[in-house]
Amino acid sequence: MLEIKNLHATAGDREILRGIDLTVNAGEVHAVMGPNGSGKSTLAQVLAGHPAYEVTEGTVTYEGQDLLSLDPEVRAQQGIFLAFQYPVEIPGVSNAYFMRAAYNEIRKARGEEEIDPISFADLMDEKMKLVEMESDMLSRSVNTGFSGGEKKRNEILQMAVLEPKLAILDETDSGLDIDALRIVANGVNTLKRPENATIVVTHYQRLLNYIVPDYVHVLAGGRIVRSGGKELALELEAKGYDWLLEEAVA
Amino acid sequence: MIESYLRGFERISASGGSTAPDWAKSLRLSAITRFETLGFPTTKNEDWHFTSVAPIAEREFDLLAPPTHGVKAAQLAPFTFGATDWHTLVFVNGRYDAALSNAAALPDGVTLVPLKQAYETLPLLVEQYLGKVATFDGQTFTALNTAFLDDGAVLHVGKEVEVARPIHLLFVSDTSAGAGTAQPHNLIVLDRFAKATVIESYAGLDDRGTYFTNVVTEAVVGDGATLTHLKLQRESAKAYHVGTLDVRQARDSHLVSFSFATGAALSRTNIYTQLRGDGCGATLNGLYLGDGEQHIDHQTRIEHVEPNCYSRELYKGILDGSAHGVFNGKVYVHPAAQKTDGKQTNNTLLLSEKAQIDTKPQLEIFADDVKCTHGATVGRLDETALFYLKSRGIAARTARQLLTYAFAADVLESIELAEVREGLEAATLRRYIDQE
Numbered sequence: 110m111l112e113i114k115n116l117h118a119t120a121g122d123r124e125i126l127r128g129i130d131l132t133v134n135a136g137e138v139h140a141v142m143g144p145n146g147s148g149k150s151t152l153a154q155v156l157a158g159h160p161a162y163e164v165t166e167g168t169v170t171y172e173g174q175d176l177l178s179l180d181p182e183v184r185a186q187q188g189i190f191l192a193f194q195y196p197v198e199i200p201g202v203s204n205a206y207f208m209r210a211a212y213n214e215i216r217k218a219r220g221e222e223e224i225d226p227i228s229f230a231d232l233m234d235e236k237m238k239l240v241e242m243e244s245d246m247l248s249r250s251v252n253t254g255f256s257g258g259e260k261k262r263n264e265i266l267q268m269a270v271l272e273p274k275l276a277i278l279d280e281t282d283s284g285l286d287i288d289a290l291r292i293v294a295n296g297v298n299t300l301k302r303p304e305n306a307t308i309v310v311t312h313y314q315r316l317l318n319y320i321v322p323d324y325v326h327v328l329a330g331g332r333i334v335r336s337g338g339k340e341l342a343l344e345l346e347a348k349g350y351d352w353l354l355e356e357a358v359a
Numbered sequence: 360m361i362e363s364y365l366r367g368f369e370r371i372s373a374s375g376g377s378t379a380p381d382w383a384k385s386l387r388l389s390a391i392t393r394f395e396t397l398g399f400p401t402t403k404n405e406d407w408h409f410t411s412v413a414p415i416a417e418r419e420f421d422l423l424a425p426p427t428h429g430v431k432a433a434q435l436a437p438f439t440f441g442a443t444d445w446h447t448l449v450f451v452n453g454r455y456d457a458a459l460s461n462a463a464a465l466p467d468g469v470t471l472v473p474l475k476q477a478y479e480t481l482p483l484l485v486e487q488y489l490g491k492v493a494t495f496d497g498q499t500f501t502a503l504n505t506a507f508l509d510d511g512a513v514l515h516v517g518k519e520v521e522v523a524r525p526i527h528l529l530f531v532s533d534t535s536a537g538a539g540t541a542q543p544h545n546l547i548v549l550d551r552f553a554k555a556t557v558i559e560s561y562a563g564l565d566d567r568g569t570y571f572t573n574v575v576t577e578a579v580v581g582d583g584a585t586l587t588h589l590k591l592q593r594e595s596a597k598a599y600h601v602g603t604l605d606v607r608q609a610r611d612s613h614l615v616s617f618s619f620a621t622g623a624a625l626s627r628t629n630i631y632t633q634l635r636g637d638g639c640g641a642t643l644n645g646l647y648l649g650d651g652e653q654h655i656d657h658q659t660r661i662e663h664v665e666p667n668c669y670s671r672e673l674y675k676g677i678l679d680g681s682a683h684g685v686f687n688g689k690v691y692v693h694p695a696a697q698k699t700d701g702k703q704t705n706n707t708l709l710l711s712e713k714a715q716i717d718t719k720p721q722l723e724i725f726a727d728d729v730k731c732t733h734g735a736t737v738g739r740l741d742e743t744a745l746f747y748l749k750s751r752g753i754a755a756r757t758a759r760q761l762l763t764y765a766f767a768a769d770v771l772e773s774i775e776l777a778e779v780r781e782g783l784e785a786a787t788l789r790r791y792i793d794q795e
Contacts, residue, residue, distance in 0.1 A: 157750050160742065185752035197747040201765030201772070210761065211751035218752065250765075267751060 110135050110172060110306050111156075111275060117166035117331075118155050125151045127331035128167070133275070136303045140317055140342060141310045143328035144350045149310045150194055152328070153279040156308075157191035158184050171275070185211075186218030188274030192264040192281050199251040204263070207251045208233070212270055236269040240296045258289035265296040272300070277308045282316040294319030314346035329354050361398055363419035365391065368506055380478055383508060386490050390505035397499045409685040409717040410656045414625055415599045420571050422507070423452035423532065423539030430533055430564065432459060438529060438562045438593065440778040445558075446471055447527040448512045453541030453572075455510055462526075468517030469555075471526060474544065477513035484515055489546055492577035493605035493631075500601045500627075504575040507542035511574075514546070516553040518581070525556045525776060532561075532598065534568025543574045551582040551609070556776060559588070561602065563595025563622065571599040578604065580612040582636065587615040589779055590630075594622035596651075603629040610636025610665075617774055618645035618674075619783060620655050627656040634661070634696075639668040644773050646675050646783075648790065649682030649714070656685035663696035663726075672703040675770045677763060677791075678714035685717045690731060692724040699724075701731040708766050709739060740766075757793075764791045 111133040118126040125148045133139055143149045155162050156169065158181035169176040176184065199207070212232075213223045224232070233247060240262040252260050261281055268276055278297065282290055297307065297320050309320055317325075317339065325341040326333045327350070335341065335353055345353075368391045379387075399416035400407040430451050439447070448471065449459035455473035462471045470481060477485050495502035512528045530543055547557060561572055572594060580586045586606070594600045600623040606614055618628050632641050647655045655678075661670045676684045686705045707716040720733040740762045748758035767787045774780040 159746055180755070181746060181749040182752055182754050182758075185750055191750050193747065193750075197741075197744050199744055199747070199762070199765055201768035202761055207748075207751075207761075210757065211748075211753055214752040214754065214757070250769075271751065 112170045113167070114169075115167035116152075116155070116164065116169060118151060118162045118164050120151070120162050124165070125162070125331055126155065129331070129333060131326065131333065133306050133308060135306055137324065138301070138307045138309065138320065138322045140322035140325045141308060141328055142312070142314075142325060142342065142345060144354075145312070147328040148331040149328045150279050153191060153277045153308070153310050156277055157181060157189060182214070185271075186215055190268050190271055190273030190276045192261075192268060192276065192278045194280040194283060196252045196260040196264055198253045200253045202251050203248055204251050205233070205247040208267060208270055211267070215271055232270065236266055239269055239299055240266050241292050242266060257284040258286065261285060261289065261293055262296075265293050269296060269300055273305070275306050275308070276300075277310065279310045280312060281309075282311055282313060290316065291319060314342045317342045327353055360417065360419050361395060363421065364503060364506070365395060367421055371507075378475055378478065379508070380482070380486070382486055383478070383489070387506050387508050390495055390502045390508070393495055394499060394502040394506055397497070397502060400499055406658065406687075409687070410625075410627060410654065412625070415571055415601075418569070418571075420538065420540035423534070423541050423570055424536035425452060425454065426533035427535040430456070430459065430531065434564055435459065435529065435531065438531070438560050439527070440782040442525070442527070442778050445525045445527045446522075447529060448473065450510065450512075450528070450530045450541075450543055452532055452539070453510055453530070453543050466520055466522060468520040469522055470513070470515040472513055474509070474511045474513055474546075477546075481513060481515055484548060485513060485546065488548060488577060488579055489544075492579060492607050493575050493603055498603070500573050501575050501603055504542045504544055504573050508544050509542070511544040511546070514548070514555070514557065516549045516555050518550040519552045520550075521554040522556070525558055527558045527560065529560045529562070530572065530574070531564050532570045532572065532594070533564045534570055535565070538569045540571040540573060543572075545574070545576040547576065547578040547586065549578075549580050549584040549586055551584055553581065553584045556587040557589070558591065558776075558779065560591045560593070561600060561622070562593045563598050566595045566597065569597045569599070572602070574602045576602075576604045578606040580606060580608045580614060582609045583611045584609070585613040585615070587775065588617070589774065589776065590616070590618045590628065591779075592618070592620040592622055592626055592628060594626065596622070596624060598623040600626040602627070604631065605629075606632040608632060608634050608636065608639045608641065611638040612636065613639065614641045615775070616641070616643045618657060620645070620657070621648040624652065625654045627658070629658045629660075631660040632662070633664055634668040634670070635664045637665050637667050639665070641668075641670040643670070643672040644674065644770055646767055646770050647684055648677050648767065648787070649684055650679045651682065652680070653682045654685075655682065656687075658687045658689075660689045660691070661701070663690070663692045663699045663701065665695060666697040666699070668696065669700040670702070673770055673773070674705045675766065676707040676716065677710065677767055678707060678716060679710040681711075681713040683715050686735070687719045687721070688733070689721045689723070690733070692726050692729055692731065694725045696726045697728045699726060699729040699731065701729070703733040705735040707737045708763065709737060710763065760792045764788055767791070
């Protein structure tokens with residue numbers, strides 16, 4: 110589904126990604142871990158097409174096409190979804206209006222009819238149960254005045270509605286209490302399909318107790334320094350990141 | 360040219376057609392004298408530094424003649440928000456139109472009449488307040504308006520009366536009988552603990568001719584009373600509009616004001632209030648939307664005279680084309696006004712290279728125990744928010760339109776009256792978002 114080769118990316122003059130290689134197949138869950146500043150959030154944002162980053166080298170192939178040549182909205186229409194680490198507040202646009210606009214754009218891209226407001230309301234009712242959100246969240250402005258937990262649940266709600274092929278969760282667990290974490294993880298697990306894939310970017314192993322990865326990759330200094338199965342996450346939890354960083358330097 | 364107004368004043372005085380009481384006639388006489396002395400302001404005048412009124416000053420305006428064909432109720436539909444049960448007074452070219460008005464079913468203790476009738480039914484109240492709140496000493500346009508004092512609305516709400524339905528003062532202009540000016544003058548008096556919502560609408564019925572609306576509204580808000588005032592300026596493209604709302608607030612009273620300005624070639628809206636009692640609150644919000652060559656100016660002045668009052672102000676604007684916006688917000692805190700809590704914000708979104716805004720928030724504080732902040736931003740759309748929308752599959756163009764609308768909707772949300780809020784939101788949505 111996704112093949113990243115020798116990916117280099119800069120923000121301004123600073124090189125943050127320095128040669129990432131990663132292959133993700135349908136049905137897989139990949140965890141990308143690493144200390145602060147290792148480049149893991151940058152990787153997530155580059156895949157979604159964030160304009161603050163420039164790719165200077167390497168390729169990303171998604172479903173057989175050159176992902177890097179696509180605008181962010183086209184990537185989303187082709188099934189890529191980024192759950193933001195810091196979801197953006199948009200005062201003045203209701204959550205319902207925003208989600209219906211997004212849903213219809215993605216349906217249009219798939220060659221499907223736009224959904225009418227009543228059918229959309231039914232769809233939202235069903236999806237909101239999944240993330241245990243109250244219906245008044247729909248009439249409120251996007252993320253405006255939401256608590257940290259509400260913002261993250263709102264990201265998972267969007268993911269549930271848009272049904273991406275490749276979901277990238279950028280530190281969705283940061284700042285969440287255990288109940289919110291469970292709700293978010295439950296949402297992600299319920300949405301898992303054999304034909305879809307998930308990349309979970311996280312600093313802590315805690316989230317991986319709920320979303321069990323098939324592969325774990327450790328990022329340091331803009332490169333993947335170690336890949337393994339889910340047991341690697343447990344080892345990191347016990348030993349921290351330092352031993353890997355020392356090995357990488359040696 | 361001030362001469363055309365002086366001639367107009369002579370004509371009216373000579374015809375002696377007015378039923379106004381003597382005190383009103385002498386008020387008009389001193390106003391025309393004052394107007395003649397002041398003349399039109401130039402940009403050297405600090406209050407008019409960013410707004411040249413030359414397009415108004417260089418023209419000759421007689422009072423607008425009645426339209427050649429009567430105005431029909433259906434023509435008012437775009438400005439009435441679909442409401443059928445509001446108390447509505449309609450003025451056509453500055454004159455009260457009884458056939459189009461409907462002020463029926465007012466609660467006991469409420470009087471809503473045109474000015475000429477108020478001279479008969481509320482003589483003491485009108486004499487007590489008219490021309491006393493919006494004084495014209497240094498104000499050319501108020502002096503001009505007062506000189507032509509003839510028509511307008513008078514609202515009196517007795518003590519402890521809450522008027523449940525909105526009161527709509529709808530001023531429409533029709534230039535079928537030629538260019539001209541309207542000089543309406545309104546008076547709103549809320550006795551203690553009274554409550555009312557007043558909408559003042561200004562709209563053009565055609566885009567053919569030039570006209571000049573110069574309105575003054577005086578409002579007196581008694582102890583513990585609440586006045587919600589919505590001013591909606593949707594004049595036609597060739598119109599000029601100068602409008603002043605001048606409010607006096609007594610102890611524990613509240614003013615909630617919203618100014619929406621989107622019409623006219625050149626407009627200036629003044630919203631002034633004096634917090635003259637302990638424990639008052641004033642909320643002044645506004646939205647201006649400009650395009651083409653439009654010039655849209657707002658001047659607000661909040662005077663904290665007494666202690667323990669608060670004021671909140673948020674004005675937002677969206678300017679496209681070569682539109683020029685002006686926001687001048689003054690907050691004066693008098694020496695006695697301790698514990699004043701004031702916050703003032705002006706945010707403008709510029710959609711084109713040629714659009715411009717002059718923003719001048721001014722705080723003048725003469726008390727030492729106060730909390731006052733002010734700020735202004737001028738900018739373009741937030742790139743992070745754009746990326747967020749695009750990352751959900753929303754096309755770049757749609758994302759820009761949606762954020763533009765949202766910028767305006769953010770302040771429209773503060774309008775409590777649902778019909779007006781939803782009506783203005785829908786109009787703003789249509790303006791900024793492509794309809795399929």
